[in-house]
Amino acid sequence: MSYLDELNPVQRAAVTTTEGPVLVIAGPGSGKTRVLTYRIAHLLESGVAPWEILTLTFTNKSAREMKDRIEKVVGPRAQQVWAGTFHSIFARILRTEASKIGYPSSFSIYDTDDTTSVLRAIIKEMNLDPNAYNASAIRSRISLCKSNLISPKAYRENTEMMTQDRAARRPYVVDIYEKYVARCQRSGAMDFDDLLFQLYRLFRDNPDKVLEKYQKKFRYIHVDEFQDTNFLQYAILRRLVKYEGSPENVFVVGDDAQSIYAFRGATIDNILDFEKDYPNLKTFKLEQNYRSTHHIVSAANEVISFNRRQLNKTIWTDKEDRHKIKLIKCVTDDEEGRRVADLILEQKHRYHLPNSEIAILYRTNSQSRKFEEHLRRLNLPYRVFGGMSFYQRKEVKDFVAYLRLAVNPSDEEALRRAINFPARGISDATVDKLSALADASNSTMWEAMLDPRLDVTDRAKKSMATFRNMVQDWQKRAATESAYRLAADILKKSGLLDLLKGDTSPEGIGRLENVNAVLDAISEFTDSAAAPAGPETVTATDNSLAAYLQTITLLTDADEKNDSNDHITLMSVHSAKGLEFKSIFVTGLEENLFPSYMALEEPNGLDEERRLFYVAITRAKEFLTLSFAQNRYRFGQIRVSEPSRFLDEIGGQHYELLGGIGSARSTGTMQREAPARASVSGNFTNPRQRALQKSAAPVAIPADFKASPLEDIVPGARVLHLKFGEGKILSVEGPKDNKVATIQFKNDDMPERRIVLKFAKLQVL
């Protein structure tokens, strides 16, 4: 079989070990995807049916790419393999089994916005202070609970969490959580975490032996990016694989060094537990990097060696070097944008790089703007990923809300959105009453509209009756009529179409186009959705309107098609995981930005940031450029930053400091020299030592250091700063919650520093 010849010995061994549990530790660029796809092809070639193979990925895009690559080896049956994200595959299973856990199979999926909005409503109804109870903060706390299998009941019994909440002065989080769960249930809705959580419940409670059905069905299970799975995902996987007499054909691929989703509950423990849980485990390490040149691989190895806790492996390459890593030092973020854009232009000409081989990466999405400006200036085509996905746009969500309602009238978020947009005489007050009544009688807002106890004007009642009739009509037709025709009619009858047509501004025309694009997408989906075949019933309704609505919620903007245009890619480092480009720009390499100041406060946060940096630089095949700015607009004002410590962790021999106005004009006030020069001048023999020195406090801090309240920070005061030591306040300005002090520090080569008091810890002496 020829495809096996395209593999190196370790890769081949992994591919052909088809029986029993297998762990593949795969360094960046080591052919991980190739191994995964060829293994599946290999299984298919040896007679395994495509629907017996399950492959779980983290993005739709990588699932799709994988299927396409398998297809190249074995032909169209590859498309029948069960390959998709955890969320989409689980949604599909839940669709089939929903009735067993008290959900309609046309359940709605709440995206992050829907969830936040439900929480906001609950907080309001409970009369809690919306500042203390920040809806999106609570959303992430609930999300983390679900990922760790903590139900509201378990939450209440968990003294640690309850104590935390009391300390944070929001003791009612657990009540919000409880209400939220109840509300989702009665709305027939699942949030992202529910897609995992409810599937876990289904398998745990195992009604009608449903678990056995899937254990038998999925004879070969694969997990990509295993390092990014969370506790809940691991628990589900375990239930599918571990049972009496199981062949335990589970094949997981991951790299602990690329674990970047700990904030979302991912844990490297899963890799360690995996070895314990599966004693027959065979482990393979893919250590040869086929992607990047030697400078890049060495730099990556050096960086990652600063992390303590990691699996032992050595990534190497035999690619020869042509270019050193370039470092761009800028005075401002604007200069960074300009010089990156200029360098891209130069690289394109000199090396004939197509735009599609170039990517600018950054830590936070908000950094994209400066690059956009300067790319536009040079007429370079680009595309920004990570923004709002098509399906999150207002006009699309409005339309989709109506569709959701037609399929699942219990969906309260959809109801709230649709009921009075376009306006039809049902006021906010009425909606509040509906919600309260639904809550009190444990029914839904949809049913509450008919409740005789509802105390609203006759006019409002009439409007609601009309609305209900309209939706009911759609509901009936949803069972029989084609989804496209129904949707087109909904667009008209809802009044949305007229509203959009009335707006002839360019944006308005765009909105109309977007809504029409939804219609096209529906017809494409329902006509052609190639349901994975199989002798079972699991996929029967897969091209329904409900399935479409569930699918789109799980799409990100990276999944959207029209990728044919040749453009430069702008994205966060997180979204770049799994991708590769000839030329990579990693930007904003400054302390408190990359690594992020948020991460620096978390235990192990720095390690995760470092893995993120590792992921960033290993995306590059040939050209790697790093940049930082000494001054950057953040929080509405210019802030001074120092270069990222990560720059110090790469040996000077791999670097080249790029000249430019910025460095020539350099104020010379940087605390540290640029790494290239530092290493060359031999100031620091060993970057590791240097980093360790740096992480230690540079000034003696008394053990009883205690941050003083903001009111005490006034001009003239002498203060102690954790990092810069003793100093004098020259002035304080800015709004009360975002005060900035200008401080002159004693032992500092900067004449003065602007310190954002919100972040700094200062003690008045």
Add this chain to the structure above:
DNA sequence: TGACTGTGGGTTTTT
């Protein structure tokens, strides 16, 4: 009911 204004608050990463 909708459009406008001011204010206040938040900005890590995503399925």
Add this chain to the structure above:
DNA sequence: CCCACAGTCA
């Protein structure tokens, strides 16, 4: 700086 929301006015 930018966004979302609340409150105000027509």
